[in-house]
Amino acid sequence: MSKSAAGFFVLALLSGILHLALVQDAMVTLPLIACGIFSALFVLALIAGRKFKFDPVLR
Template structure:
């Protein structure tokens, strides 16, 4: 896992915890929106961080 993916994961978890601890009855809040955005960025960072090795020599 890359450093950016780990950072986005931590930010998503922290904003999710803030949403659950501060806003119990509200449905859509800024921490929940940021949790969603950081979650999507986490998945994109995981996809971008994959290293695909290409072997041009067929054996």
């Protein structure tokens, strides 16, 4: 997992926990929206990390 993917994962977790801690009923809040955005960026960072692999052998 790349550093950016790990960062987006942590941000998604923190914003999700913040939403659950602040709101008791089911409503859309800014932390919930941020959680969705960070989750999507996490998945994109995972996909991008799989496509670009480092090849230490220079040919």
